[in-house]
Amino acid sequence: MSWTTRLRILYQTFFLFVFLWLLARLAASDPRDLPFGAFFHSDPLAAVAVVFSSATLPGALVWGTALLLCTIVFGRVFCGWVCPLGTLQQLASWILSPRSRRESLAVNRYRRWYAVKYYLLAALLLAAAAGTLQTGLLDPLSTLARGLASAVWPLLPGRRPVPGGWIAGALVLAILLASRWIPRLFCRAFCPLGALLGVFARFALFRISRRQEACTTCNLCAFACQGADEPLGQHRVAECHVCLNCTAACPEGALAYRWLATTPPAEAPDLSRRYLIGSALGGLVAAPLLQVAGGGRSVANARLLRPPGARAESEFLARCIKCSLCQQACPTGALQPAIGQAGVEGFWTPVLVPRRGWCEFACTRCGEVCPTGAIQPLEAARKTGYDGREPVKIGTAFVDRGRCLPWGMQIPCIVCEEMCPTHPKAVWVELVQETTRDGRRVALQRPWVEPQRCVGCGICENRCPVGEEAAIRVLSVGETRDPLNRILLPAG
Incomplete structure (x- = not known):
């Protein structure tokens, strides 16, 4: 094994460990100010897509543009040396399928259908330009983080399964098994x-160069190739992962990674103009369909609760890359991936599910880790209203009197009032004396909600002892992010 191969494996191991460690510490609610979103801040696909969809570039994503500049100089070093999902695939290939030299030569040939990724890129970016951001569905960083958050971490002791988490896990598993x-x-x-x-x-200014007079066509470079970029022929620079396996494998020293290599590259990527235009048009057409499919933006959903600090729905969807960092950061497990609550467009975006957990009154972790600004960072004083302004409202709690124990069944209960974290409490109780059917007198404390004080944290719904559907439920009515979402229709 050459020193370049050892160095690359060391880099891959390091970045994979850092990626997994940061996600694990985030899921463990590590209070330290660690760079949890560092990988996503360096994601050029997220940067470009957010610019297309929202016409803004969040400051944290500037590092993504820096990686594009790095690629122009060194080639796809991110793919070969950094990407954690790429490293896991390489490891899976090594474990699952030890191949002979002949088999490796066969599978390492470039195939024209490898150009599918360029058509997907065109469709996703044009859909983003039309206002629908879906790059997170296939972005390798979001895909891996989502799979870990929704399918792997919930398997640990003391954690609960995530609804629909098997979908995210199955996608990662399929990628590895492939x-x-x-x-x-x-x-x-x-x-x-x-x-x-x-x-x-x-x-790229640095690329693989081949001295034809020294090449013996032994095929060892193609045998070792990681990206099917065919270093033996006209090198496909756009496909090269810069793993440098070919330079290490060449016994004649005919291949080298050089500045401004003179070897003419192949015309790549090899794309069909018809398919490229069709993909772009497909993205444009799909955008408005996704926005209305499954009751998306076109239908107000009172049970669609977004994290505190989330932007207005259209802006939120134009920035969210479905990375699940907010989901992992939530200390109570209140944030879950949307399966059908937000329509097709909002699939895998974060929603607050009070029956799973509640929003801690002064917690602002989700906004701190969001890499794109879909959830805006908040100070605790701003969120709680202790800075003199109105508190940030996720929604408003409403009592279902038919299911409420004191209201509908004459059974004493004050759980919701006890758990309410606001001061003064948004949930207050009215003391009444009632006569039961058998003639007994019973003292009851019936809960009422003062909408102006309720922030929609959901702890009342979470702790309500009524089974299945709680007797007090949080709706998005009154949320700070949408001034039109109010319980009373505007006059006139």
Whole structure:
């Protein structure tokens, strides 16, 4: 094993460990100010897509543009040396399918359908330009983080399964198992981030160079190739992961990674103009359909509760990359991935589910870790209203008198009033004396909600002892992010 291969493996191991460690510490509610979103801040696909969808570039995503500049100089080094999902695929390929030299040569050939990733990139970016951001569905960083948050961490002792988490886990598992047949198949054929980097890598200043007079056509470079970029022929620079396996494998020293290599590259990516235009048009057409499908933006959903600090729904969806960092940061497990609550467009975006958990009164973790500003960072004093302004409202609690124990069943209960964290309490009780059916006198404390004081944290709904559907439920009515979402219709 050459020193370059050892160095690359060391880098891959380091970045994979850091990625997993940061997510694990985030899920464990580590109070330290760690760079939990560092990988996502460096994601150029997220940066470009958010610019397309919201016409803004959040400051934290500037590092993503820096990675594009790095790609223009060094090529797709992120894919070969940094990407944690790429590293896991490489490991899966090594474990699941030890191949002979002949088999490796066969699977490492470039196939024209590997260009699918460029068509996906075109469709996703044009959909983003039309106002629907869906790059997070296939972004490798979001895909891996979401799979871990929704399918792996919930398996640990003391944690509960995430509804629909198996979908995110199955996607990651399928990506890894695909390496059984073709190494890093997702990277080669379906990764939109790899496609974006490939577009810029086409102009890389450092690239693989081949001295034809020294080459003996032994095929060892193709045998060791990680990205199916065919270093033996006209090198496909846009597909090269810069793993440097080929330079290490060449016994004649015919291959080298050089500045301004003179070897003419292949015309790549090899795209069909018809398919490219069709993909772009498909993205444009899909955008408005996704926005209305499944009762999305077109239908007000009173049970759609977004995290505190979330932007107005259209702005939120134009920035959310479905990375699940907020979900992992939530200390009570209140934030869950949306399966159907937010329509098709909002699939896998975060929603607050009070029966699963509640929003801690002074907690602002979700906004602190959001890499795109879909959830705006809040100071605790701003969220709670202790800065003199109105507190940030997620929604408003409403009592269902037919299910409430004191109201509908003459059974004493004051759980919701006891748990209410606001001061003065938004939930207050009225002391009444009632006669039961058998003639007994019973003292009851019936709960009422003062809407102006309720912040919609959901702890009353979470702790309500009534089974299945709680007797007090939080609706999005009155939420800070939408001034039109009010219980009373405007006059006139």
